[in-house]
Amino acid sequence: MSAVAERVAPIPAGSTALPTVHDRHSRQEPPDLCTEAHVLVVGWSEDYLETLQAELENAGVLHVTVCRAETRAVEQIRGHLPDILLLEAGLAESRHAGLLQALMLETRLQNCPVIVVAQRRDLEQKRRCLEIGCFDFLVRPFEQIELVLRLQHTLDSCWYRDTLRMRDAQFEEAVRRRTEDLAQSRMEIVQCLARAAEFRDDVTGNHVVRVGKYVRIISRELGLSEAHAELLDQAAQLHDVGKIAIPDSILKKPGPLEPDQFDLMRKHTAFGKQVLCPFSAHEQEQIRSHTRLGNQVLSVRSSPLMMLAARIAQTHHERWDGTGYPLGLAGEDIPLEGRMTAVADVFDALSTERPYKPAIPRQRCFEIMEQGRATQFDPRVLDAFFRRSEDITRIQMQYMDDVPFFGQQEAQG
Ligand SMILES: [Fe+2]
Ligand SMILES: [Fe+2]
Structure with missing residues (x-):
């Protein structure tokens, strides 16, 4: 049995990345078949190996190695991955199929293009x-130029x-990182x-954080997805952002x-x-039809x-019985x-100290x-809230208000 020649590129021990033609030839263009590519010929007969090796060398291919196909052929190929593997067909069909399957299933070898060279035309074998x-x-016979061009095309295709x-x-x-x-x-x-917004009204700003997390817990209990709950957590923190527009005197x-x-x-x-959605549907349509800039503005808001x-x-601030505001839904x-x-x-307002009232026991x-x-309150939402009262309490403790800021003891809640 011929040994695999040293000049075939060895794969570093312990390498986990799949070696590719591109990896082995870090160039701006595909490797040249004649001067750069490593071609490995695997077959069962010396005659086949010698003939093909001579044909390749006569065509100017410099790096050709031959290997007798035996049971350890896959191990040898795995250790010295070529750029193209030429495999003899037809001499031992069952072993041939077994070797082929082993090559194709071998993850490490999947990037190595295999070209079967057959002595006779057999459509069924070709299809398989x-x-x-x-x-x-x-299929033999073929011209030397055909052999060279098909091998070079194979290298090109794999490189691209x-x-x-x-x-x-x-x-x-890059997209994942940007996202x-x-x-x-x-x-x-x-x-x-x-x-x-909350600092104008609340001494620590933790109110909005707790409300967001309570809503997240309730929404999960109601069966909403984790992704939706995450969005709700953030969105609920903005529930009182309209207080920005309320004068300090009030x-x-x-x-x-x-x-x-x-x-x-109440108009908050x-x-x-x-603040969060500054245009009506009609206004949106007007802006869209007027300027490209409008579209950009609206794409952010939407x-x-x-x-x-x-x-x-x-x-x-709507109420289940329809007596809330601003819409009375x-x-x-x-x-x-x-x-x-x-x-x-409401739970957070009750359970925390405000400038105008003490905290009420849980x-x-x-x-x-x-x-x-x-x-x-919606009874279903209230039930979900009570069912998760332990988690609610945990959040309450974790995000408890600490030192008051800004001397806002006079604030109106
Ligand atoms: Fe509010
Ligand atoms: Fe609030």
Whole structure:
């Protein structure tokens, strides 16, 4: 048995990456068959090996190695991966098929193109070889130029295939990183905006964080997906963003508000929607039809997160019995995200200390929440909230308010 020659490129021990033509020839173009490619000829007969080797060398192919096909042929090929493998067909059909299958199933060898060289025309054999994954099927007699061109075409095809795969993988990785960056910066902007609004009204800004996490827990209990719950967590943090538009004289007024002041305070829901979704459908259409810039502006605003946040900002003070504001929606006409945020928001307001009231003990909070069943709150949402009360409590403890900021003890809740 001929040994595999040293000049065939060895694969580094312990290498896990799939070697490709591209890996072995780090060039800007495919390797040249005659001067660069390593061609391995595997066959069962010395005559076959010698003939093909002579044909290749006469054609100017410099790096040709021959190997008798025996049981350890796959191991030898695996250890010295060529650029092209020429395999003898037809002499031992069953062993031939076994070797072919072993080659095609061997992950490490799947990038190595196999060309079967047959002594006679056999369409059935050709079909089987191509079906199993052989790159090409050559039948004698053939001209030297045909042999050379088909081998060079094979090298070219594999090189371009590998290049495309490599660029595709690089592109996917770049997109994945950009997407992660985008999601991270979006989350940070949402949190900044939510906290900026809440700092005007709340001493620590943790209220919005807790409400977001309560809504996430409730939504999971109601069967929503983890991805949707994540979006709700962020969107719910913006529920009171409309308070940005409420004057300090009202927002921070000690004591009860006058009716007209209370009316304005209630408008934080509409302001919130306007902040997050500043154009009506009609306005959107007008802007779209006028300018390209308008389209760009609207494409940002139309993200699922912002649309969800706008619905929450608008509906988190609606009540199940229809007596809430600003729209007076009732029952399931209130978007589910608004109903969930209503439960989370009220529980957090009750259970935390505010400048105008002490924190209410947790158990008492639950009792007060229960009193709002089917009047203020959706019973199904309230049940989900109670079923997950342990997790709610854990979040409450984890994100407990600490040191008051900005001396806002006079703030109006
Ligand atoms: Fe609110
Ligand atoms: Fe709130």
